[in-house]
Amino acid sequence: MGIEVTDLIKKYGEVTAVKGISFSAETGKVTGFLGPNGAGKTTTMRVLTGYTPPNSGKAVVAGYDVFEDSLAVRRRVGYLPENVPLYRDMTARDYLMYVAEIRGVKQRRDRALAVLNRVGLSKRADSRIRTLSKGMRQRVGLASALIHDPEVLILDEPTIGLDPIQVLELRDLVKELGQTHTVLFSTHILSEAEQVCDKVVIINRGEIVAQGAPAELRAELERGGRILVRAGGDPARLLEAVRQVDNVAEAAVAPDGLVITPVSMVNDPRPALVRAIVQGGFDLLEIRPVAVNLEEIFLELTRRSAGVAAPQQEVEVTAQAAEETDA
Amino acid sequence: MRAIWAVYKRETGVFFRSPVAYAIAFGLLLLLGLLFNWDIASAAMQQTMGQGGVSADNVISGAVGLLTFLMFLIAPLLSMRLLAEEAREGTLEVLMTLPMGDFAFVTGKFLAAWTYYTFILALTLVYALVLVAFGSTLDAGLMLSVYAGAWLYGGAVMALSMIWSAVTEDQIVAAFLGAATVLVFYLAAILSQLLAGQPALAGLSGFVRELSLPAHYNDTLLNGIVRAHDVAYFILLMVAALFITTIIVGTRRWRAS
Numbered sequence: 001m002g003i004e005v006t007d008l009i010k011k012y013g014e015v016t017a018v019k020g021i022s023f024s025a026e027t028g029k030v031t032g033f034l035g036p037n038g039a040g041k042t043t044t045m046r047v048l049t050g051y052t053p054p055n056s057g058k059a060v061v062a063g064y065d066v067f068e069d070s071l072a073v074r075r076r077v078g079y080l081p082e083n084v085p086l087y088r089d090m091t092a093r094d095y096l097m098y099v100a101e102i103r104g105v106k107q108r109r110d111r112a113l114a115v116l117n118r119v120g121l122s123k124r125a126d127s128r129i130r131t132l133s134k135g136m137r138q139r140v141g142l143a144s145a146l147i148h149d150p151e152v153l154i155l156d157e158p159t160i161g162l163d164p165i166q167v168l169e170l171r172d173l174v175k176e177l178g179q180t181h182t183v184l185f186s187t188h189i190l191s192e193a194e195q196v197c198d199k200v201v202i203i204n205r206g207e208i209v210a211q212g213a214p215a216e217l218r219a220e221l222e223r224g225g226r227i228l229v230r231a232g233g234d235p236a237r238l239l240e241a242v243r244q245v246d247n248v249a250e251a252a253v254a255p256d257g258l259v260i261t262p263v264s265m266v267n268d269p270r271p272a273l274v275r276a277i278v279q280g281g282f283d284l285l286e287i288r289p290v291a292v293n294l295e296e297i298f299l300e301l302t303r304r305s306a307g308v309a310a311p312q313q314e315v316e317v318t319a320q321a322a323e324e325t326d327a
Numbered sequence: 328m329r330a331i332w333a334v335y336k337r338e339t340g341v342f343f344r345s346p347v348a349y350a351i352a353f354g355l356l357l358l359l360g361l362l363f364n365w366d367i368a369s370a371a372m373q374q375t376m377g378q379g380g381v382s383a384d385n386v387i388s389g390a391v392g393l394l395t396f397l398m399f400l401i402a403p404l405l406s407m408r409l410l411a412e413e414a415r416e417g418t419l420e421v422l423m424t425l426p427m428g429d430f431a432f433v434t435g436k437f438l439a440a441w442t443y444y445t446f447i448l449a450l451t452l453v454y455a456l457v458l459v460a461f462g463s464t465l466d467a468g469l470m471l472s473v474y475a476g477a478w479l480y481g482g483a484v485m486a487l488s489m490i491w492s493a494v495t496e497d498q499i500v501a502a503f504l505g506a507a508t509v510l511v512f513y514l515a516a517i518l519s520q521l522l523a524g525q526p527a528l529a530g531l532s533g534f535v536r537e538l539s540l541p542a543h544y545n546d547t548l549l550n551g552i553v554r555a556h557d558v559a560y561f562i563l564l565m566v567a568a569l570f571i572t573t574i575i576v577g578t579r580r581w582r583a584s
Contacts, residue, residue, distance in 0.1 A: 051424045071426050085419075
């Protein structure tokens, strides 16, 4: 069943938050929804949970269209919103019982206890939510998303604001849940997506820049992506030598070496580069694709989608746009 | 229905645990108690001076009449929190992604507020008990009409002021706008009198009067006159207000950010 999104567009007045994205999330997998703040992650998730209707396009969740069959979708989805809104005056148990009752869950008392156990919070079942720490509240929110054993789980930045140990615990839990459920998990922390997700969908400014398994994405970028070279010797002469090589469009000095941009994505310039460096009498220390982890893949992709602009500025601009949308 | 019941139970619990709700009830009952005391004192005074005095029926309808008038303040204070707080805390997003219609939780919340009002109204029965205990007789039919009317009146006014709780996340703003709205419906009776004095606008006078709250309570039910269309007026006002509230909550889905 899972999630199937086709050409989804969502506007808030003049602002188009999501610009016709398509992706899917399968059962038994954790799909990471990755992007900087304000990229459209929360908006997309709100469409998928039946909170806000899309302007156009289609989104099918657990076999039902979010627009046509909103209630059917909501029955089958467990949702953890970004800042985990909870009733602070209720106890964790009462809150879960309340959600369970609205959802029509049978044997609410047992079920509430079962999900509290699942998230490791049974000892604090009768504490008022306002007395719980941020991490515990996050777990109460997650428990409430699990109370009806949903087919699809949508978690909006569940690890934000947690301490490192809690983050690890939560990631393990998400991974475990992903084996039996469809999990869509948003984050702006790239290493997290790499650790937890079977599949990653990268979104920037309301558009999908790439999707696939983390390893696939890395492989794709290694082919014809930018290359980092570290070599001993006179940097100026090295730069000169490298620039002579066929298929090298540009070479620039970076803090940890030379960053080389090839002309085309097809011909790998690395063999020629190695020869040129070695024959030129330099000591070759390292040659590798720039994009080796998701952090760098992400910067690479956003750099490509933005054309000339530097990645650093790019992220800032998007973050600004996000604040404007939020306001 | 299941969802309405769940929301109703939670919300009623919040009212009965809320110190603010009790403070409002305390202030109201204090005022009514003073009025009652004054009524009794002046009745006793008149009796010793050999005058007819105030009837027990009038003491009760006077107290309940004042209560319904004060509802322009009480209703917004009780209903301001209902949706505004959920919107501000973000819990509205959770409610709106649960499998229930928007009308369900709006109705559940309204019914809880109405229940709390019913509790306050029921407390004023103590005055009737005091009067009966000291030998007065009350007209049962009149009392039923006065109380049932006040109950409907309170529900309608509560539903009206709840609309503003859906519009704004600021409870104070919601309360002010709610009070203003209820006052408009209350003062429409006076406006209709002013209009009646203007030959050009006299036709409008009857219509404005029909919209006003006193025309359907103070002039009828409070005096024991039960007319079907007065009852219909309050029920219609409640249902219409709940629908408007539901629609406003629904627009959040479109402007959600």
